[in-house]
Amino acid sequence: MKKLVTAGVWACALGLFTSSAWSSAVKQTKGDFEDKFRQLDEVLPTPNDYRNAAGEPGKEYWQQQVDYIIDAKLDEKKRRITANERITYHNNSPYTLKYLWLQLEQNRFKPDSISELTIDFSGTGGRGPSTRAMNDDQPAGISLGKLRRNQFYDDNEIGYTITNVKAQGQDLPFTINSAQMRVDLLKPLKPGETFEFSLDFAFNILEEDAVTDRGGYEHFPDDARKGGNDIFLLAQWFPRLASYSDYEAWHNKEFLGRGEFTLEFGNYDVKMTVPADHIVASTGVLQNENDVLTATQKQRLEKAKNAKRPVFIVTADEALENEKEGTRDTKTWHFKAENVRDFAWASSRKFMWDAKGYHQGGEEQPFVMAMSYYPKEGGDLWKKYSTEAIIHTMDVYSRYTFDYPYPVSISVNGPVGGMEYPMITFNGPRTTWHEDGSRTYTQAEKRFLIGVVIHEVGHNYFPMIINSDERQWTWMDEGLNSFMDGVACREWDPTIPWGVEPRDVTAYMKSDVQVPVMTQSDSVLKLGPNAYTKPAVALNILREVILGRELFDFAFKEYAVRWKNKRPTPSDFFRTMEEASGVDLDWFWRGWFYTTDHVDISVDSVYTLRLDTKNPDIDFKRRRQEEADKPTSLFVERNKEERKRTWVELNKDVSDFYDKNDRFTVTNKERNKYKQFLADLDPWERKAFERAVDEDKNYYVINFSNLGGLVMPILLELEFKNGKKEEMMIPAEIWRRSPKKVSKLIVTDKKQELVSVVVDPHWETADVNNENNHYPPRIIPSRIESYKDEPRKGPVYRDIMHDIKTELKDPEVKEKRK
Amino acid sequence: MKRIIHSICVGFLLMSAILAPNTVLAHQQKEAYTTILVNERTGNLEIAHRFSIHDAEHVLKQHFGIKADIISSSDTQERFAQYVRLHFAIKASEIDNEMALLTVGHEVEGKYFWVYQEVKLPQKHDVLWVKMNAFQEVWPKQTNHVNFEKGRNIRSARFKKDDEWLALELKK
Numbered sequence: 001m002k003k004l005v006t007a008g009v010w011a012c013a014l015g016l017f018t019s020s021a022w023s024s025a026v027k028q029t030k031g032d033f034e035d036k037f038r039q040l041d042e043v044l045p046t047p048n049d050y051r052n053a054a055g056e057p058g059k060e061y062w063q064q065q066v067d068y069i070i071d072a073k074l075d076e077k078k079r080r081i082t083a084n085e086r087i088t089y090h091n092n093s094p095y096t097l098k099y100l101w102l103q104l105e106q107n108r109f110k111p112d113s114i115s116e117l118t119i120d121f122s123g124t125g126g127r128g129p130s131t132r133a134m135n136d137d138q139p140a141g142i143s144l145g146k147l148r149r150n151q152f153y154d155d156n157e158i159g160y161t162i163t164n165v166k167a168q169g170q171d172l173p174f175t176i177n178s179a180q181m182r183v184d185l186l187k188p189l190k191p192g193e194t195f196e197f198s199l200d201f202a203f204n205i206l207e208e209d210a211v212t213d214r215g216g217y218e219h220f221p222d223d224a225r226k227g228g229n230d231i232f233l234l235a236q237w238f239p240r241l242a243s244y245s246d247y248e249a250w251h252n253k254e255f256l257g258r259g260e261f262t263l264e265f266g267n268y269d270v271k272m273t274v275p276a277d278h279i280v281a282s283t284g285v286l287q288n289e290n291d292v293l294t295a296t297q298k299q300r301l302e303k304a305k306n307a308k309r310p311v312f313i314v315t316a317d318e319a320l321e322n323e324k325e326g327t328r329d330t331k332t333w334h335f336k337a338e339n340v341r342d343f344a345w346a347s348s349r350k351f352m353w354d355a356k357g358y359h360q361g362g363e364e365q366p367f368v369m370a371m372s373y374y375p376k377e378g379g380d381l382w383k384k385y386s387t388e389a390i391i392h393t394m395d396v397y398s399r400y401t402f403d404y405p406y407p408v409s410i411s412v413n414g415p416v417g418g419m420e421y422p423m424i425t426f427n428g429p430r431t432t433w434h435e436d437g438s439r440t441y442t443q444a445e446k447r448f449l450i451g452v453v454i455h456e457v458g459h460n461y462f463p464m465i466i467n468s469d470e471r472q473w474t475w476m477d478e479g480l481n482s483f484m485d486g487v488a489c490r491e492w493d494p495t496i497p498w499g500v501e502p503r504d505v506t507a508y509m510k511s512d513v514q515v516p517v518m519t520q521s522d523s524v525l526k527l528g529p530n531a532y533t534k535p536a537v538a539l540n541i542l543r544e545v546i547l548g549r550e551l552f553d554f555a556f557k558e559y560a561v562r563w564k565n566k567r568p569t570p571s572d573f574f575r576t577m578e579e580a581s582g583v584d585l586d587w588f589w590r591g592w593f594y595t596t597d598h599v600d601i602s603v604d605s606v607y608t609l610r611l612d613t614k615n616p617d618i619d620f621k622r623r624r625q626e627e628a629d630k631p632t633s634l635f636v637e638r639n640k641e642e643r644k645r646t647w648v649e650l651n652k653d654v655s656d657f658y659d660k661n662d663r664f665t666v667t668n669k670e671r672n673k674y675k676q677f678l679a680d681l682d683p684w685e686r687k688a689f690e691r692a693v694d695e696d697k698n699y700y701v702i703n704f705s706n707l708g709g710l711v712m713p714i715l716l717e718l719e720f721k722n723g724k725k726e727e728m729m730i731p732a733e734i735w736r737r738s739p740k741k742v743s744k745l746i747v748t749d750k751k752q753e754l755v756s757v758v759v760d761p762h763w764e765t766a767d768v769n770n771e772n773n774h775y776p777p778r779i780i781p782s783r784i785e786s787y788k789d790e791p792r793k794g795p796v797y798r799d800i801m802h803d804i805k806t807e808l809k810d811p812e813v814k815e816k817r818k
Numbered sequence: 819m820k821r822i823i824h825s826i827c828v829g830f831l832l833m834s835a836i837l838a839p840n841t842v843l844a845h846q847q848k849e850a851y852t853t854i855l856v857n858e859r860t861g862n863l864e865i866a867h868r869f870s871i872h873d874a875e876h877v878l879k880q881h882f883g884i885k886a887d888i889i890s891s892s893d894t895q896e897r898f899a900q901y902v903r904l905h906f907a908i909k910a911s912e913i914d915n916e917m918a919l920l921t922v923g924h925e926v927e928g929k930y931f932w933v934y935q936e937v938k939l940p941q942k943h944d945v946l947w948v949k950m951n952a953f954q955e956v957w958p959k960q961t962n963h964v965n966f967e968k969g970r971n972i973r974s975a976r977f978k979k980d981d982e983w984l985a986l987e988l989k990k
């Protein structure tokens with residue numbers, strides 16, 4: 001099928017752009033009215049018994065279960081994994097299956113994978129090293145990194161070797177298509193049935209720095225041990241069952257290296273045989289402490305359970321000593337994990353290891369052991385903050401979702417910048433080595449470590465437990481998790497500028513190079529702002545501006561609890577947030593997730609109105625005053641300046657009635673009319689009228705334009721003559737019948753005279769242009785103008801830890817002469 | 819996904835990945851933002867580059883050596899300005915020379931490091947040719963986003979590694 005695709009595809013692509021295949025069935029075919037509040041019903045999938053209209057798992061909700069028993073050996077010298085894998089597939093679906101699909105992610109790097117075949121020579125070249133196409137100025141180029149990658153490929157066999165695919169002693173037919181494998185069942189697997197099969201697999205571990213994956217080995221050539229040492233991070237390391245769901249059936253869209261994955265939940269029983277001097281960190285609970293840990297290590301682990309600060313199970317000195325030599329002996333570590341959707345591990349003789357118990361309380365998992373594993377290169381940065389950050393993450397996230405359900409939570413320092421798996425995360429930040437042999441880190445690196453650990457540990461919730469599918473919808477885990485990590489980071493130290501602020505995304509949102517958030521991961525033009533920043537900002541705004549914390553937090557928690565250990569889709573999220581908050585949010589999802597509109601609301605003008613009393617003796621006087629307040633004609637003004645005398649002034653003896661009575665003179669004709677008006681009013685009308693006249697309030701009409709297209713609430717700051725300020729929020733629904741221009745009437749007490757209006761005074765809505773947010777209009781200096789006005793001295797991003805060692809020197813004295 | 823229109827689109831999406839393969843880790847990718855602002859008030863073309871401090875620090879570390887520190891040493895600040903000058907350029911047309919940009923200064927604001935440059939606004943400035951490859955020799959994955967703005971008229975480009983000059987033309 002993959003090979004047939006090419007020819008028909010371009011026709012399809014063209015068709016998509018010329019006809020509007022994606023537009024809705026209901027169309028505005030006259031005028032240019034756009035219903036920004038149109039309900040999403042025709043966009044979202046029809047609710048059914050598997051996922052209902054509330055965004056909840058439906059009454060017939062099901063998901064598959066896959067259990068694994070794996071026996072793996074790490075050959076350190078060859079950097080190779082060989083393993084036997086036994087898989088039990090539980091068909092909980094109402095459908096009969098004739099074949100099973102497996103994911104073979106290690107094959108992604110094979111030269112015949114879609115991922116490899118589709119690396120654009122002059123593009124960014126997939127993950128990792130880069131090439132440059134020929135252009136007028138330069139010959140085609142290839143970077144050293146790309147050469148290293150190619151050489152690595154030349155020297156190493158890439159991908160899985162799979163043998164012995166068997167069920168009950170019988171060979172199973174299987175077909176491998178690049179990074180996927182179909183296993184044909186001997187007889188169809190009926191609903192409710194279970195199928196067991198086994199296979200052997202092996203692969204050469206990739207060098208992460210050469211290939212850039214989400215795992216691999218990192219080599220440390222400078223270690224004291226001859227030949228150096230490695231850190232091995234094993235992820236996507238075994239053939240795994242592809243997901244089979246109610247909404248997509250087999251999730252066999254091949255891994256292209258970006259949109260990560262979703263998997264089935266299941267139980268894992270894994271043994272890894274590694275060099276005897278290695279320390280293994282892994283998803284799951286260690287089953288054979290007595291075989292692999294020393295008595296001291298076990299004691300220290302016991303102590304760590306109730307320690308105030310992390311306790312070293314393997315100290316820095318011990319790790320340093322350990323990495324000086326190797327061994328030919330091996331040890332087998334045995335771990336078990338229940339109800340997880342993946343399994344990853346790390347192994348090295350370089351690891352120091354610290355641990356601290358987290359007494360979470362609650363029924364499900366009252367105790368969690370938080371642990372960190374890192375080489376000396378991680379050093380002091382890790383000792384202080386990694387394990388503490390793990391615990392902080394669980395503490396905060398659990399409040400907004402559910403108790404952390406696993407017995408351990410781990411952070412490992414290796415070659416991967418940041419990646420998450422159930423119970424275990426890989427995080428990259430390190431210290432900097434100096435020539436004097438010391439290691440320090442800057443404040444930025446410290447923040448980065450804490451931020452990355454919080455983010456990756458946070459991924460336990462999204463998507464490891466709330467099992468959304470990153471292959472299709474990266475934002476569902478990255479966006480929600482970036483939103484939550486912002487919450488957790490600010491609870492760590494609010495003075496540190498992290499998390500996302502609405503202003504962070506304006507430069508992206510106003511640009512003309514973007515796609516809607518609801519775009520499949522592999523096609524997103526710019527994954528960073530699209531799948532992380534924009535949805536995180538959107539949720540922040542939903543919480544702080546639109547719903548308020550109480551409604552938002554309730555709904556968000558409801559989503560988390562509903563989909564814990566289940567498989568949500570975007571519509572389940574949209575529906576739950578709406579259903580649990582009780583607020584129509586279709587306009588919000590439509591604007592922020594389905595379009596590329598941005599926020600730009602301007603205040604165009606303000607009119608002042610005053611209620612007429614209808615009493616001519618009052619109103620005519622006011623009119624006269626209004627007339628007098630108008631500027632006089634420039635012509636007349638100039639004549640006066642020239643001291644020109646008018647005919648009237650020169651001929652005062654000639655005058656008549658109209659010289660004494662201007663056009664605002666009241667006669668009884670008007671007075672009678674007024675009396676009649678009062679007499680004709682019904683009693684309730686008269687009462688209302690008299691009261692309004694009596695109160696004589698100020699009436700202001702404020703005119704707004706929506707220039708960015710995205711409808712949002714209008715946040716207003718009103719300033720009055722008496723210096724008082726008042727804030728108000730006009731709900732987004734004001735735009736429902738007129739999405740481009742609206743007017744708002746504001747009534748204030750007589751004494752509250754409006755002098756200025758500001759839209760979004762606290763920059764809460766990601767409004768991309770502040771220049772048009774003020775009335776009376778105000779010149780907002782550009783960034784550079786205000787910088788020139790008052791050069792700001794930035795706070796510190798200094799490696800103070802290093803600088804503080806600077807020796808005090810006498811100043812250089814420069815000779816000065818007149 | 820299983821309806822016909824969708825499965826065709828999957829084919830389309832696969833193909834579009836050929837056009838723009840990109841990469842990301844499980845944490846956010848590196849990128850910088852540059853605004854080229856037509857400021858008719860001051861008669862200048864104002865350029866503001868926004869870098870993540872953490873990223874800037876790492877690039878400096880690799881580019882200038884481990885002791886480089888953009889904040890504490892004015893010497894390094896000069897070199898950073900120079901670094902930006904070397905990696906960012908604009909010109910009026912394909913055949914014109916690069917404009918000589920003045921370094922206005924730089925500052926830390928929250929998690930960002932800003933670098934400012936400016937040049938007198940050219941008479942004709944509807945089209946600009948832009949080049950921006952800061953950080954990309956260190957991180958091939960770095961994306962540099964450039965907005966060319968005149969009021970609400972905005973044109974953007976995202977510079978990937980090995981992008982050379984890109985022309986940005988304001989809407990007429």
Ligand SMILES: [Zn+2]
Binds near residue numbers: 477478843844
């Ligand atoms: Zn992430």
